[in-house]
Amino acid sequence: MDNWERSIDDRVSLLEDTLRVNSKNLAYNLFKLGMKIGVFSYASNGKKSFSVPYIPNNEFLEKYLNASKRIGLLRKKNGSYDIGYFRMNFNRRDFENIIPEYIAMYDDIAAMAHYKAISKDHPNVLMSFGKDADVWDIFFSNPFCFVYREIIKDILKLKNGDRVLDVGCGSVAPVYFAELVGPNGCYRGIEKSKGLAKIANKRLRRRGMDWAQVKNIDFEKASVFGRYDYIICAWVINYLDNIRKGLKSLVSSVSPGGKIVFFDIFPDLVDFDVTVYEFYNSLNKSFKGFITSHELLGTLSEFDPELEVSHASKTFLIIEKKA
Numbered sequence: 521m522d523n524w525e526r527s528i529d530d531r532v533s534l535l536e537d538t539l540r541v542n543s544k545n546l547a548y549n550l551f552k553l554g555m556k557i558g559v560f561s562y563a564s565n566g567k568k569s570f571s572v573p574y575i576p577n578n579e580f581l582e583k584y585l586n587a588s589k590r591i592g593l594l595r596k597k598n599g600s601y602d603i604g605y606f607r608m609n610f611n612r613r614d615f616e617n618i619i620p621e622y623i624a625m626y627d628d629i630a631a632m633a634h635y636k637a638i639s640k641d642h643p644n645v646l647m648s649f650g651k652d653a654d655v656w657d658i659f660f661s662n663p664f665c666f667v668y669r670e671i672i673k674d675i676l677k678l679k680n681g682d683r684v685l686d687v688g689c690g691s692v693a694p695v696y697f698a699e700l701v702g703p704n705g706c707y708r709g710i711e712k713s714k715g716l717a718k719i720a721n722k723r724l725r726r727r728g729m730d731w732a733q734v735k736n737i738d739f740e741k742a743s744v745f746g747r748y749d750y751i752i753c754a755w756v757i758n759y760l761d762n763i764r765k766g767l768k769s770l771v772s773s774v775s776p777g778g779k780i781v782f783f784d785i786f787p788d789l790v791d792f793d794v795t796v797y798e799f800y801n802s803l804n805k806s807f808k809g810f811i812t813s814h815e816l817l818g819t820l821s822e823f824d825p826e827l828e829v830s831h832a833s834k835t836f837l838i839i840e841k842k843a
């Protein structure tokens with residue numbers, strides 16, 4: 521495995537530190553959510569343990585209690601709950617190297633959780649890629665997303681003439697990557713949400729980028745993609761319905777000598793507990809849960825045993841197909 525340049529390394533640390541600090545912010549939000557839905561008022565009546573409060577969305581309450589147990593906020597004992605030993609600790613180092621807009625974005629997401637407690641389909645929960653494409657379009661414009669796109673550009677050394685497939689491309693990445701590979705290359709985005717694909721194609725057309733297009737299809741259902749020099753999977757594999765099928769298509773769509781880039785939270789690599797991200801990300805019904813790097817690499821190598829990891833960090837895996 522090669523080392524990557526210092527400037528890439530610094531930006532990867534910026535993303536990974538931001539994710540770590542935000543996991544603490546989300547744990548704090550989980551505690552505050554407990555206060556909002558009444559968990560702690562039941563707990564503060566002088567008794568050592570308490571029974572769970574009533575909230576209309578019972579399934580969501582179960583998820584809340586499970587996440588709270590996992591991070592130590594609550595303890596279950598003989599069918600009732602105790603407040604666990606929970607301590608939050610932010611220090612100066614936490615704020616030296618982070619992207620504050622990412623924390624703010626997750627604060628917006630955390631605010632939606634209270635509505636989810638009221639009802640399963642509450643209109644104030646704006647997390648659906650289809651129905652809430654306009655909200656996701658704002659999320660995809662977060663500076664955090666531009667940092668990982670820029671890292672992908674630099675790792676792959678994207679240039680005019682390259683052929684790129686971007687799986688689950690959303691609405692903002694297409695113009696960014698298409699600009700780098702045009703006019704002689706080709707950019708193909710695959711996007712399941714009609715609304716996001718529409719926004720992306722409108723932007724590509726407005727800029728006259730006729731070498732670029734976003735197909736509004738479900739990646740796992742489409743079978744033939746052609747061959748690409750590079751495949752980008754940024755913040756997407758946890759949303760696929762059939763990850764094995766998706767990974768098989770990826771492997772067969774990359775040219776010999778080409779690369780697949782994954783950017784995501786890999787629970788076995790990051791240095792924080794992913795429980796809080798799982799809890800808040802699952803406000804989006806499409807979220808399936810995180811996959812470990814071990815599982816991802818194991819599945820990829822079943823489809824092509826000669827694939828190699830050319831670069832890796834806690835959140836990036838770059839896979840190369842033998843020439």
Ligand SMILES: C[S@@+](CC[C@H](N)C(=O)[O-])C[C@H]1O[C@@H](n2cnc3c(N)ncnc32)[C@H](O)[C@@H]1O
Nearest residue numbers: 649660688689690711712713738739754755759
């Ligand atoms: C969290 S977003 C990431 C968007 C983009 N990669 C970026 O970094 O800005 C995940 C995207 O994957 C899309 N998606 C999820 N499952 C998909 C599938 N099976 N086929 C195509 N797109 C999918 C979603 O609609 C959503 O736009």
